[in-house]
Amino acid sequence: MTKKKDGLGALDQVAGNGLMSRRLLLGRGAAIAGAVTFANSAGAEPLKDDEWGRSQGITSKEVDPRSRFEDKVKRTLSNPNGEPRTQHARTPHQFLNGTVTPNHLHFTIVHTGAPDIDPAQHKLVIHGLVKQPLIFTLDKLARYPMESRMAFVECGGNSAPMFSPEPVQATVQQIHGLVSNAEWTGVRLSTLLDEAGVDPRGKWIIAEGADMSALSRSIPLKKAMDDAIIALYQNGERIMPGNGYPMRLMLPGFEGNMNVKWLRRIQVTDQPAMTFHETRNYSPVLPDGKAYKFYFINEVKSFITQPSFGTTLKEPGYYEISGVAYSGTGRIQRVAVTADGGKTWADAALQGPVNPKAFTRFHIPWKWDGSPAVIASRAWDESGNVQPLRSEFVAQRGQTKEPVKNLLGFPNQHYNSLTSWGVASNGEISHVYF
Amino acid sequence: MSTSEIMSISRITLLAGLLVAAPAIADSPGLGTKITEADVGAWSITILPDGTNLPPGSGTAAQGAKTYAEKCVACHGEGGKGGPYATLVSDAPLQGRGIEAPKTIKNFWANATTVYDYIRRAMPWPNPRTLSDEEVYGLVAYILSENKIIEKDAVMDAKTLPQVKMPNRDNFIVKFPDKI
Numbered sequence: 001m002t003k004k005k006d007g008l009g010a011l012d013q014v015a016g017n018g019l020m021s022r023r024l025l026l027g028r029g030a031a032i033a034g035a036v037t038f039a040n041s042a043g044a045e046p047l048k049d050d051e052w053g054r055s056q057g058i059t060s061k062e063v064d065p066r067s068r069f070e071d072k073v074k075r076t077l078s079n080p081n082g083e084p085r086t087q088h089a090r091t092p093h094q095f096l097n098g099t100v101t102p103n104h105l106h107f108t109i110v111h112t113g114a115p116d117i118d119p120a121q122h123k124l125v126i127h128g129l130v131k132q133p134l135i136f137t138l139d140k141l142a143r144y145p146m147e148s149r150m151a152f153v154e155c156g157g158n159s160a161p162m163f164s165p166e167p168v169q170a171t172v173q174q175i176h177g178l179v180s181n182a183e184w185t186g187v188r189l190s191t192l193l194d195e196a197g198v199d200p201r202g203k204w205i206i207a208e209g210a211d212m213s214a215l216s217r218s219i220p221l222k223k224a225m226d227d228a229i230i231a232l233y234q235n236g237e238r239i240m241p242g243n244g245y246p247m248r249l250m251l252p253g254f255e256g257n258m259n260v261k262w263l264r265r266i267q268v269t270d271q272p273a274m275t276f277h278e279t280r281n282y283s284p285v286l287p288d289g290k291a292y293k294f295y296f297i298n299e300v301k302s303f304i305t306q307p308s309f310g311t312t313l314k315e316p317g318y319y320e321i322s323g324v325a326y327s328g329t330g331r332i333q334r335v336a337v338t339a340d341g342g343k344t345w346a347d348a349a350l351q352g353p354v355n356p357k358a359f360t361r362f363h364i365p366w367k368w369d370g371s372p373a374v375i376a377s378r379a380w381d382e383s384g385n386v387q388p389l390r391s392e393f394v395a396q397r398g399q400t401k402e403p404v405k406n407l408l409g410f411p412n413q414h415y416n417s418l419t420s421w422g423v424a425s426n427g428e429i430s431h432v433y434f
Numbered sequence: 435m436s437t438s439e440i441m442s443i444s445r446i447t448l449l450a451g452l453l454v455a456a457p458a459i460a461d462s463p464g465l466g467t468k469i470t471e472a473d474v475g476a477w478s479i480t481i482l483p484d485g486t487n488l489p490p491g492s493g494t495a496a497q498g499a500k501t502y503a504e505k506c507v508a509c510h511g512e513g514g515k516g517g518p519y520a521t522l523v524s525d526a527p528l529q530g531r532g533i534e535a536p537k538t539i540k541n542f543w544a545n546a547t548t549v550y551d552y553i554r555r556a557m558p559w560p561n562p563r564t565l566s567d568e569e570v571y572g573l574v575a576y577i578l579s580e581n582k583i584i585e586k587d588a589v590m591d592a593k594t595l596p597q598v599k600m601p602n603r604d605n606f607i608v609k610f611p612d613k614i
Contacts, residue, residue, distance in 0.1 A: 136467070265478075274548050296609070297613070
């Protein structure tokens, strides 16, 4: 292969507008060092010791705070004063990397505030169509065999501004901030249901929280016996209050609202309860006025987090395009990226391990030549599902009559089509459709 | 078949064996405390669409109107027609208003039992689960009657409420039937 000494060779380009082979990432040292041009090296000043290295530093704390320079990395709040309505806190994906959402930045939606639960007093009851109703304290549950798994949680209403017929000018946090990914550790629900002995008539479970509105959802017994866990830990520590302390239901790949937080009751039934949340909020209306019900799964999806709206590319040259992909029906198998608005695509590298029903980080090298570009990602999962193009998605699911003005509203649910960022020649990034 | 293929197949077989065997090891702690269904008592508030778990008692729209004026009107407005929070009574259609059409009890909710279940568990904000069962029956009758889904003098109880046919009940498509 011929390669110019001062950069990436023409043969390394695998798709239009400067997308480079993901294989270049394998030999990062050689390929990327070769790609960077040190244009400003002539103006560099001689190095000297910095002030922070000539005095004693910060004293260690019991709970480690992050650097004061990272203050901008925070969740955005829809209801910061706790008015009597739902509160949404969105994850700042544009500032994060890897696949793990730190606990204090994991998105939360709470309808009546997070209850201040005393873990010593909290109880979980399993009853209904079972041979023997049972009650568990946290202490007892903590003695059961523990299982850990990476899993994303996504609100069924995440990305709702994408139903707008014109692209909203907003950050990835504002658009897609209601999804996060963590390692959840807890007890298999099937273990507890087996202990109670499910009656053959049992087909559903009703899960209910200990919050003020006693939020409840119906879940097929099939899912409860498959991969559901009662999670006690989030990224190694006890679950955060906004995520259900001291325990929550974790249903990998299923709509966030079904992963009931502050879990206190599981009732086995022969029918779904048709609760407020399942029959109203999370039943999306279709263009013909019919509606879907039991839209359990968050389908295959991806979006580019870097670069994205809100940042400006300061100069042409090498950048890495990176983002997250996930699917409620299995592992991510492939992510393709375009830099020319969908005319040509190249496969991105997937950062392993690729876990089922969890974030997978994708990367692809990009040499931006300074001309306008439109970048987007598209994901496939191992079950053969592909993220629909916007035209395909809109044909089936529709879009709002007027452009979306309120970024905090939920005109519809379960958007999983593409997100495209337009890079202007001055490096500014806008949200565009193609 | 190469040696490595044979080895990987036997590994898969072994792994499958372990996966099947795992629950037998895992399901033995038996640390749950036995209770009776009656002990679940006040926590068991789910009402099923066929009426299972609806409590004794009854209510009418006239009774519900009094409770409504006292405990609900501040948020939901006169006659349930809307205030600072959700509109409860409306003739606005669902069809023809796009995918963002506002969902109302009349144009969207599939089951009348959900109205009972949700009022009893979550209302009135911020003092949920303080209404008596009779008050809830009255409020349900009032809301359904104002929406012209039931007659003005209809009595709502454990027998009549599950029989109320909500106008939009048959307008739903099950998205993932194979997951149920």
